[in-house]
Structures are given as structure tokens and as C-alpha cells.
Amino acid sequence: MSHDDSHTETPAAPAAPPPVLDSGGLATATPPPPGAADVANREAPQPSNRMAPASMRQADGTLHPIQESHYFSLDPAENARVSAHIDEYFNQPLDIFPFWESDGKPDRFHVLYDRQIEERFPADRDIRGHVQGYGRSIFGRLTTHFTTKRLFQGGALAGLAALVMMGPTWFASLTGSQPLGLALAVVAMAAVFGLWWAVQAILFTQYRFRLENDTYELSRRIVERTRELQNLFTQARAMADQAETLYQQDGRGWGLRAMYLTRLTMWIGARTEYLEKFIQMQLWRVRRERYWMRWLGRIAAPLVYLIFLGVLALEPAPAGGEATFRGLQGVAALIGAAITWFGYFRWQTPTQLIQDKLGLESWVRYASLDVDNAVADQVRRDKERLVEYRALTRGGR
Numbered sequence: 001m002s003h004d005d006s007h008t009e010t011p012a013a014p015a016a017p018p019p020v021l022d023s024g025g026l027a028t029a030t031p032p033p034p035g036a037a038d039v040a041n042r043e044a045p046q047p048s049n050r051m052a053p054a055s056m057r058q059a060d061g062t063l064h065p066i067q068e069s070h071y072f073s074l075d076p077a078e079n080a081r082v083s084a085h086i087d088e089y090f091n092q093p094l095d096i097f098p099f100w101e102s103d104g105k106p107d108r109f110h111v112l113y114d115r116q117i118e119e120r121f122p123a124d125r126d127i128r129g130h131v132q133g134y135g136r137s138i139f140g141r142l143t144t145h146f147t148t149k150r151l152f153q154g155g156a157l158a159g160l161a162a163l164v165m166m167g168p169t170w171f172a173s174l175t176g177s178q179p180l181g182l183a184l185a186v187v188a189m190a191a192v193f194g195l196w197w198a199v200q201a202i203l204f205t206q207y208r209f210r211l212e213n214d215t216y217e218l219s220r221r222i223v224e225r226t227r228e229l230q231n232l233f234t235q236a237r238a239m240a241d242q243a244e245t246l247y248q249q250d251g252r253g254w255g256l257r258a259m260y261l262t263r264l265t266m267w268i269g270a271r272t273e274y275l276e277k278f279i280q281m282q283l284w285r286v287r288r289e290r291y292w293m294r295w296l297g298r299i300a301a302p303l304v305y306l307i308f309l310g311v312l313a314l315e316p317a318p319a320g321g322e323a324t325f326r327g328l329q330g331v332a333a334l335i336g337a338a339i340t341w342f343g344y345f346r347w348q349t350p351t352q353l354i355q356d357k358l359g360l361e362s363w364v365r366y367a368s369l370d371v372d373n374a375v376a377d378q379v380r381r382d383k384e385r386l387v388e389y390r391a392l393t394r395g396g397r
Contacts, residue, residue: 070082071232071235071236071264072235072236072239074246079260082264083260083263085122085123085267086263086264086267088119088120088121088122088123089120089121089267089270089271090263090267092119092120094116095112095116110281110284110285113277113281114278114281117274117277117278120274121270121271121274121275123271124225124271124274124275127221127222127225127275128275128278130218130221131218131222131278131279131282132282134214134215134218134282135282135283135285135286137214138211138214138286138289138354139285139286139289141207141210141211142289142290142293142349143293145203145204145207145349146293146296146297146300148203149200149297149343149344149347150297150300150301150304150343152196152199152200152343153196153301153304153305153339153340153343154304155196156192156193156195156196156336156339157304157305157308157336157339158308159192160189160192160308160332160335160336161308161311161312161315161332163185163188163189163192163332164185164312164315164325164328164329164332165315169181171184171185171188182324182328185328186328186331189331189332189335190335192335193335193338193339196339197342200342200343200346200347201347203347204347207349208349208350208353211349211353211354211357212353212357215353215354215357215358216357218358219357219358219359219362219363222275222279222358222363223359223362223363223364225275226272226275226363226364226365227364229268229271229272229275229364230272230364230368230369232264232268233265233268233269233272233369233374236261236264236265236268237265237374237378239261240257240258240261240262240378241378241381243257243258243261258378258382262375262378265371265374265375265378266371266375269366269369269371269374272364272365272366272369273366276365276366283354286354290349290351294348297344298344301340301343301344302340304340305336305337305340308336309333309336312329312332312333315329
């Protein structure tokens with residue numbers, strides 16, 4: 001694969017600083033990540049009336065292991081703690097004009113989008129960190145792979161040039177025969193090509209093996225997280241009806257509980273959706289970087305070969321052996337062309353490696369949660385129950 005050579009690399013953002021408290025002890029919007037410095041006159045999004053104190057927003061909110069008591073507890077304090085995380089998504093307006101941008105060139109969209117997701121879903125910072133680290137590791141390995149290929153190409157071509165200039169004389173002095181020395185120089189050139197091929201094949205196998213392992217590991221983490229979110233989503237859907245046995249004589253209490261569980265259901269769906277969007281964004285960066293790196297390779301590989309041809313052309317032929325020398329130059333040029341061709345086309349990062357190894361079919365996708373129908377079906381059941389209750393209390397009329 002190739003990566004974005006024209007874009008400055010954005011390092012993985014470290015954990016965001018803790019939320020800021022306003023004068024009333026309520027938590028305002030999560031501060032921006034490093035590199036997105038605030039400006040003095042920026043108006044931060046205002047907290048809603050339901051925004052919980054900072055101590056509640058600092059709750060871990062993670063799912064390893066799942067603490068169902070955080071999500072489904074009847075303790076008002078626990079409910080407020082989870083509601084604080086829900087508020088991060090539902091009660092923060094978008095920055096239409098991102099405050100860290102100057103009057104110059106606007107920032108890249110993925111930077112803006114990453115910052116928005118960070119503000120709204122701090123509970124999923126850990127899994128996003130794994131996804132972002134995966135994308136950056138691919139870029140780092142791709143850069144190393146590209147550099148190594150060009151260095152080995154240059155080294156192999158330098159070896160061919162040395163054999164053209166000194167090989168026949170050196171081998172002739174060893175064997176005592178000029179024709180045999182020339183033949184051994186050609187054999188040595190073929191050996192340089194074979195050695196270069198073997199080294200490239202070994203390095204590429206190791207490179208691909210590491211990419212596959214990283215991809216499998218990331219897929220495992222995503223599968224684990226999305227299935228946990230699915231389990232929480234299913235439980236939240238079911239508990240609104242199950243709570244009827246606890247609130248038989250307390251309609252208001254049941255209503256408040258159902259309201260909380262409905263918000264929880266929608267928030268868990270939003271977490272799944274934005275995790276999927278974040279993955280899409282990171283893999284978009286990977287594809288973009290690969291595209292530009294391939295263009296860099298298309299320029300660098302022929303350039304190295306042209307430098308090699310220039311060195312050969314500038315080397316004067318020895319007296320009395322010009323035809324032999326030019327023939328040897330031609331052999332070296334052909335082998336060098338083969339090295340350049342195979343070096344670019346043979347060991348490219350596989351285009352479909354990530355797509356094949358991530359195993360998307362095993363993920364729980366946002367679409368599979370069917371959030372709109374899940375919430376609408378809850379409303380439908382409540383209205384049916386209400387009508388049935390009215391019919392019973394009115395004597396069936």
C-alpha cells in the first residue's frame with residue numbers, strides 16, 4: 001500500500017485533558033485535543049440543564065469489563081453518571097467555524113471530524129486510539145517499506161555499475177583470461193539480481209506478515225467492542241418493558257426510567273455509528289496515503305534508474321575494448337531495468353489486504369441495530385398498552 005506523501009503526518013492524539021468546570025461547578029465542553037489551541041474570544045458550547053458535575057463526566061464509561069451497574073443501575077447517582085456521557089453527544093452543538101482555524105488555509109476535514117468525535121464520545125477513546133494507532137502504524141511501515149525498496153534498488157544498481165567498471169579487469173586478474181573474466185562479470189551481475197530478489201522477497205513477506213497480524217488484532221478489538229455495544233443496546237431496549245413490575249403503582253417513576261433507558265438506547269446506537277464513521281475516516285487516510293506514496297514511487301524508481309544510466313554513460317570505455325565494454329553496459333542496463341520494474345510492481349503493499357483481513361462481516365454494524373425501528377417499536381407498545389388500559393378502565397368501551 002502507499003500513503004499520503006503530500007500531507008503532513010498527524011500524530012496520534014494523546015488522551016484529552018479533563019473537562020473544564022464553569023463557575024457553577026458544571027462541566028463545559030471537553031477541551032480540544034493538543035494542536036488545536038483555543039482562542040481567547042471563542043464561545044464554548046454551553047452545558048445543558050442536565051449536564052452533570054465533572055466528577056460524573058470523568059467516569060470511565062468503558063466496557064472492559066462491562067459494568068452493567070453503570071448503565072442499568074437504579075441508583076440515581078449511577079444514572080446521572082451515565083447521563084453525563086449521553087449529554088456529551090446530544091447536548092453539544094457543532095462548531096460551524098472551528099475555533100482553531102485562522103484566516104488562512106482551513107484545516108483538513110479529518111482533523112475537524114476527529115475533534116468532534118473526541119468531544120462527544122470520550123468513553124470510546126480507547127478503541128479509537130487503537131484504530132488511529134493502526135492507521136499510523138500502516139503509514140510508518142509503508143514509509144519504511146518504500147524507503148527500503150529504493151535503497152536496495154540503488155544498492156543493486158550501484159553493484160551493477162561497479163561490475164561494469166571493474167568486474168572484467170578484476171575477474172581477468174583472478175582467472176588469467178580476459179574472456180573468462182568478462183563471462184564471470186556477467187554471472188556476477190546475474191547474482192546481484194538474484195540476491196536482490198531474495199532479499200526483497202524476504203523483507204516483503206515480513207512486512208506483509210506484520211500488517212496481517214496488526215489487522216487481525218484490530219478486527220478482534222472492534223468485534224469485541226461492537227458486540228458489547230450490541231448487548232447493551234439489546235438490554236436497554238428490553239428493560240423499559242421489564243421495569244413495569246417495579247413501577248406498578250408509580251407511573252411517573254416508570255416514565256422517568258423509560259426516558260432514561262430510551263436515551264441510553266439511542267446513545268449506544270450513536271456510539272456504534274460514530275465508531276464506524278471514525279474507522280471509515282482512518283481507513284480513508286490510509287487509502288489516500290497509499291495513493292500518494294504510489295505516485296512518489298512512480299517518480300523515485302525511474303529517477304534512481306536514470307541516475308544509474310547516467311553513471312554508465314559517463315564512464316569512458318577502456319582502450320582496445322570499447323565494444324566489449326558497451327556490451328557489458330547494455331547487459332547492466334537491462335538487468336537494472338528489470339530491478340526497477342520488479343522493484344515497483346512486484347512487491348507493492350497489497351491493495352486488498354486490509355479489506356480482506358479486517359473481517360467486516362463479523363462486526364456489529366450500526367445499520368444492524370435498527371435504532372429507529374427499535375425506538376419506534378417501544379413507542380408503539382406504550383401506546384397500545386395505554387389504549388388497552390383505557391379500554392379496561394372504561395368497561396371495555
